[in-house]
Amino acid sequence: MSRGRRGRAKATPATGALLVARGVRKTYLTQAGPVEALRGVDLVVERGAFVAITGTSGSGKTTLLNCLAGLDRIDAGTVQLDGTDLHDLSDAQLSRWRARRLGFVFQHSNLVPVLSAVENVELPLLVARRADHRAARVRAIELLDRVGLRDRAHSRPSALSGGEQQRVAVARALVGGPAIVWADEPTGSLDTETAHTVMELLRALHAEGGTLLVVTHDASIAALAQRRVGVRDGMVVDDDLTAAIGDAAASTAASAGNPRR
Numbered sequence: 001m002s003r004g005r006r007g008r009a010k011a012t013p014a015t016g017a018l019l020v021a022r023g024v025r026k027t028y029l030t031q032a033g034p035v036e037a038l039r040g041v042d043l044v045v046e047r048g049a050f051v052a053i054t055g056t057s058g059s060g061k062t063t064l065l066n067c068l069a070g071l072d073r074i075d076a077g078t079v080q081l082d083g084t085d086l087h088d089l090s091d092a093q094l095s096r097w098r099a100r101r102l103g104f105v106f107q108h109s110n111l112v113p114v115l116s117a118v119e120n121v122e123l124p125l126l127v128a129r130r131a132d133h134r135a136a137r138v139r140a141i142e143l144l145d146r147v148g149l150r151d152r153a154h155s156r157p158s159a160l161s162g163g164e165q166q167r168v169a170v171a172r173a174l175v176g177g178p179a180i181v182w183a184d185e186p187t188g189s190l191d192t193e194t195a196h197t198v199m200e201l202l203r204a205l206h207a208e209g210g211t212l213l214v215v216t217h218d219a220s221i222a223a224l225a226q227r228r229v230g231v232r233d234g235m236v237v238d239d240d241l242t243a244a245i246g247d248a249a250a251s252t253a254a255s256a257g258n259p260r261r
């Protein structure tokens with residue numbers, strides 16, 4: 001598959017889909033031999049969806065998120081996100097595009113320790129030169145307010161609890177108005193109660209129209225999403241959405257006196 005050629009945004013098919021992944025494969029080459037981490041994944045995510053990617057450790061969840069969000073390259077297939085074929089972009093185009101259009105939350109908040117909460121949140125806007133200092137500060141304070149931490153704006157990460165740090169990371173992910181927020185085990189290092197507070201925050205973003213993809217191995221966290229996609233051995237093995245469509249098709253077929261299978 002060609003890499004690094006100049007990619008132009010292509011129109012997303014008129015399905016309301018924000019993400020369309022087809023036949024995505026990813027193999028890691030290790031000293032012990034090739035590891036097929038993704039073995040042909042198809043996934044369509046509608047605008048405004050809240051999807052949990054679930055599966056046991058090593059099933060391929062992180063690899064899937066990284067490949068769908070353009071943090072890592074794929075070996076085969078296509079990923080179209082908000083009308084752009086990610087893997088047709090050069091590395092430089094892709095990283096600019098990601099910075100402009102996507103927000104990320106990881107297991108560890110990865111805040112810059114020497115910066116205050118508000119400085120951490122405004123940083124992506126300043127690095128991408130998307131706002132001057134004054135506008136970035138106003139926007140960052142709005143986001144801290146949104147995650148309930150306006151009064152901690154000038155605290156350094158070390159003065160915040162793990163849950164508060166993760167809420168700052170959520171504010172930072174949102175500051176640029178991303179098309180999708182991606183989160184990889186965002187509650188993985190939090191206690192159960194704090195984990196649910198962070199998930200409630202993500203749920204509220206979804207309720208306001210945001211699109212979220214959250215990777216988790218924790219079923220109680222996944223239960224808070226609108227749709228669950230199960231991954232095993234690098235493949236999608238269940239999907240609430242296709243299960244629902246399957247049920248509807250089966251009941252339509254049954255009521256027509258023509259049960260399938």
Ligand SMILES: Nc1ncnc2c1ncn2[C@@H]1O[C@H](COP(=O)(O)OP(=O)(O)O)[C@@H](O)[C@H]1O
Nearest residue numbers: 028030035037056057058059060061062063064
């Ligand atoms: N950078 C890497 N190099 C080699 N193998 C990797 C790398 N990252 C992940 N893997 C392997 O790919 C498989 C899927 O890993 P991963 O996507 O991290 O799963 P999960 O996030 O579900 O725990 C595992 O077998 C893992 O060991």
Ligand SMILES: [Mg+2]
Nearest residue numbers: 061062063184
């Ligand atoms: Mg992982």
